[in-house]
Amino acid sequence: MGSEDDDxxxxxxxxEDATARTILTEASREPMSATTLSDHCDVSEPTIYxxxxxxxxxxxxxxxxxxxPEGGHHRTMYTTNLERISVELRDGEFDxxxxxxxDPADRFTRLIEGI
Structure with a gap:
């Protein structure tokens, strides 16, 4: 089995996991904390993590x-970076x-590094 098969x-x-799919759909709408995702998925925070x-x-x-800005604290937010997944079967192999x-910041960094 090759690396692509493992991927x-x-x-x-x-x-395959319903909670993972719900996290992706919810986090695609707006960035969310683990606590908010836990509420949206109706599962415990350890499961979310x-x-x-x-x-x-x-x-x-x-x-x-x-x-x-009000409390001077910070929190971790999660957002999806997934646009699309496609799997094709060509000549007996999956692609x-x-x-x-x-991320625009990553794109900007790559642009500057290329100069």
Whole structure:
């Protein structure tokens, strides 16, 4: 089994989970904290954190720190960077394509580094 086959199985395993799919759909609308995601998914925070780890390992979700201007604290927010997943069967082999949204800050950094 090759690396791409492993990627397909790992991704399929993560997306098979209803909580992971709900996290992706909710976090695609707006960045959310783990607590908010726990409420939306109707599961415990430890379960949410496990699924967040799985989604980050597959690079389907990104973590951002948001400052609270009133309290001076910060909180971690999660948002999806997934645009599209496609799996095609060509000549007896699977071809996995994962398209991700690119963060404007990352795009800017890449532009500057290319100069």
């Amino acid at each position: 397909i199985e790992r991704l399929a395993g993560v997306l 496990r699924r967040l780890d799985d989604l980050r390992e597959c690079n389907l979700l990104v973590e951002r720190t948001q400052l609270d 996995l394509q994962v398209e991700r949204r690119e």
